[in-house]
Amino acid sequence: MQTGTTLQLEGREFVGGADFAAGKVRWRFPAALRTLRPGLLLAGLFVSFLIVAALWPSLLVSGDPLAASARDAFRAPSAAHWLGTDENGRDILTRLIYGVRPSLLMGIAATVIGLMLGVAIGLLAGLGHRLVDSTLMRGIDVLLAFPDLLLALVIITFWGQGMFNAVVAIGIASVPRYARLIRAQTHAIRHAQYVEAATTLGLRPITLIFRHILPNSIKPVLILAAIGVGGKIAAGAALSFLGFGAPPPSPEWGAMLSVGRNFISNAWWIVTAPALAITLTVISITALGRQLLLRSEGKAE
Incomplete structure (x- = not known):
């Protein structure tokens, strides 16, 4: 050689x-x-673990998340209970694993609701008459003046509390951000040469939208939505913490925090476990979404 x-x-x-x-x-x-960066690898592994826990929680733990035992109350982390037990003697690790599904569902469902409404409003504003565009955008500007969580609380005040209403409220609160981005993308694409050529050839408006405008304008919105899933999980946990989401004794992370805060002085592990779960989930999903955004822009780190 x-x-x-x-x-x-x-x-x-x-x-x-x-x-x-x-x-x-x-x-x-x-x-x-x-x-491949170690941080992204860890984030990917953690998200994969969350997916397994959401789909098949019984593979990871064998207990019942609602099974109470008065004699096992406030047990510190040990070999028998890795993350300890709560005030009712329920195993925190079991409740944490079973809490992955409602937490992820809240984040994903709220993202889908916000994305669908935002895309519809953004397309209508971007393709509609100037008066329609101006009216919709002024309404979007008003909604953007409110933080997402505050806007969700206002919506829940009118609709009532509950997990379903919390998901819808969080989704609606995220609509303005998606609508503005879709509207800006639509304005840029509607004047592209291939769109004008398709219009000249007599392509129907509905076909033009779904074949050319929507596929080319939705990519950055999908990436923004992927990044925002983590934030919506945190918002859902915050609403449950405040008593507007999943009610106790549901094994949902925000509800676990809400109950556990009353015993933080003598049983710190009750709130530490769900707090870490929320934090790691938000960081992992946001890191992966941010990397996806950088790759789409050709700036992958």
Whole structure:
């Protein structure tokens, strides 16, 4: 072999012919693995764990999240109860695992609701008459003046509390952000040459929207929605903490925090576990969504 040649073996690259023969081998991983950051890898693994816990919680824990035992109340973390027990003797790890599903459902469902309404309003504003555009955008500007959580609380005040109403309220609170982005993308794409050519050829407006305008304008909105799932999970937990979401004894992270705060002085583990779960979930989903955004812009770190 000649020096400088590159060998590939089982997906790895080996550099150096004479060095290979002499036992001096320099190998390197493929580019995709070399650029993989440990933080993103951990975030991906944690999100994968959450998906497994949401779909098949019985694979991870065998107990009942609602099973109470008075004699086991306020047990500190131990080999029998890894994360301890709460005021009713319920295993916190079991409740934490079973709480993944409602927490993720709240975040994903609220994102879908906000995305669908935002896309509809944004398309209507971007493609409609100037008066329609101006009216819708002034209403969107008014809604943007309120923080999402405050706007969700206002909506719940009129509709009433409950997990379903909380999800809808969080979704509606996120509509303005998606609507503005879709409207801006639509304004840019509707004047593109391929759209004008399709219009000249007599393509029906509805076909033009779903074949050209919507597919080319929704990509950045989908990435923004992926980043926002974590924030909506935190918002859902906040509403449950305030008593407007999932009610106790539901194994939902925000509800667990709401009850556990009363015993934080003598049983810190009751609130520590759900608080860490919410924090890690939001950080992991946001990190993955941010990386997706950077890759879409050609700025992957």
